[in-house]
Amino acid sequence: MSARTLISPGRYVQGRGALSRLGEYLAQLGSAPLVVADDVVWGFAGHDVEASLRAADLPVRREGFGGMPTAGEVDRLVSVIRAWEADVVLAVGGGSTIDAVKAAGFLAGTRWATCPTVASTDAPCSALSVIYTEDGGFSEYRFFPRNPDLVLVDSQVVANAPAEFLVAGVGDALATWLEARATAQSGSATMAGGAPTVAGTALAQLSWDVLWDNAVAAVDAVRDHQVTPAVERVIEANTLLSGLGFESGGLAAAHAVHNGLTAVAATHGLAHGQKVNLGSLTQLVLEGAPRSDIREFVEFTTQLGLPTTLTETGLRTDDPDTLRTVADAATAPGETIHAMPFEVRSEDVFAALVSVERLARRIRADAKLPEPVPHQAHGS
Template sequence: MSDTLSVRTIISPRRYVQGAGAIHSLGKYLTSLGSTPLLVADDVVWGFVGHDIETSLGDAGLPVHREKFNGVPSAAEIDRLVQIIATQGADVIVAIGGGSTIDAVKAAGHLAGINWVTVPTVASTDAPTSALAVVYTENGEFEEYRFFPKNPDLVLVDTQVVANAPAAFLAAGVGDALATWLEARATAAAHASTMAGGLPTLTGTALARLSWDVLWDNALPALDAVRDNVVTPAVEKVVEANTLLSGIGFESGGLAAAHAIHNGLTAVPQTHGLAHGQKVNIGSVTQLVLEGAPTSEIREFIEFTTRVGLPNTLTEVGLAPENDQELATIAAAALAPGETIHNMPFEISPTELVAALKSIERFARTVRKEAALPEPQPYHHH
């Protein structure tokens, strides 16, 4: 994916707002972006935050039009939202919810040529800040990345809303964000291009590194705080690392093997119920193995991600080392032309990728046993 042009670039949202109770100022921030907002949220999310949002928009003199999101950011769902924007004459579209809602809204806002805003209610991915959407088929397989000429006009994160959500969402976000530095480091070493369309800047790479440091220091206390639905400084730091630092870091620092392996995992039905960050973590461990990273580094990563509650074995994502057919399918999808695995500083063959995927099972089990950590539990498809 490397460009002959050696420009360096960084992209970011126009404004980022984060804090406990931030949702109450949504209306105030929206007034500078439009007068006819279209709010998109599924029924569950709207049940949590709908009242606060209605109040905030009312106070700002804005009308409340809410459209239900249907669950998958597919091409059809995106086109449906574009129609609704046209019908209602909306001039700003607001995504309220998780990564799927956010990706569908970004794509629809771009196609309709209006402003778009993200209000993540969980800190489970870095989708809220980026200028791209991941589009899936109706049944949940990775279809394509869609790139936009700009990032969201506003990202607004209410950390109390995030802390009210199950801790598993925050843990998944840590899995997504931990990959940021591993992938940015590899992209920089390869002098490869990033999603921002150029070589990484020092800034993009530094933010990816900062995200990593913040998470190693704060993820475990933040998860404990969220289990009690409280916002502490550790929670604020982890939400920022998962959302802003990881968002700018992956986009302007570069993606590599971990996210390509995530996309490969979506090609087999066993993994469809898993969160994005859970699948990414399998990609991170596998990328470390492919790099021949120091054993101590891989061991520490497995211990830490086990404590966070992330999968680092095939068992935990519904697979096994014996699943040759599935592993070959995953490897083929991960190594597809244009995939981010080609940003690695070396070539990777399907055989090498399958071998690395197989190897994490026994290695992670051994590490977890030595550290007196729980054994992997098989993932049951819901």
């Protein structure tokens, strides 16, 4: 049996105004940083980043981001890091920027740090990157020998972003416990390269509990760009607890279904956490979870604005070929769905996906929740 393993970032910092201390913490990692941020992020965060770095007597050198963590974009960033002779590279932005920077930092042989401006994924803390194809499909996971040296989250910056980002992060983080408990049952290896620890599994469950208690209040507060205790807890659950929980607790069906969804153009334009939420519901169906558990999950995540039907991800039950493409990709060799405590075949995922539509619609109707709105993919 594999040794039990727990991995984590070197330092995690979170709070309102934390960006003002970025230079202080970054100076402990290197003297020649390179900041990677797209133009939109730099427009609202660049001034504070520059001020903090200058206060710590660090040079301000910023490189743009191409928008997608593809192999080509990672290689481009490696060349920039080497050209600047940077000794630490910092990602400022969302999960795509962060994944590209972690992969580039590893290949360039430098240290890396993350400064998420949204709490929409658990990418900031992990020692892996999700790499996509040029057209937005899942390509591969890349694993690294260490986590980021620093994760710094300014809660006010997160609260200033559209609330939909926080909602997507909740969708991603809710899957953490569902997948960790499945991994614990099966005894499969985690993304950390070993058997799950009690601590990793417990952190995954804590993420779930915090979100059920605080997510609705936090989303309401962020719609008014306010930082409340509920917002702080949800940021931590989405970023730290989910980050540690998924990596050291394990991934299973929910993220595999997400990866399958990226294989079809109809879902493009949806956030990572939106697709993961449909994956979580699909996993519950695959497990034969009690109807009460499924009902509560559908009602809770629908109220938050997360998709719980195929319709909301651009898919249809009368398009079996597309659904089979999703199911085949979700069950490909090496996919995390094989960490479930029972065998899952492509036809099982197909059946679960089809059943989700009618099941979720019935639950939503009984709870007097809104009818699903069809998702329109980019370019459609």
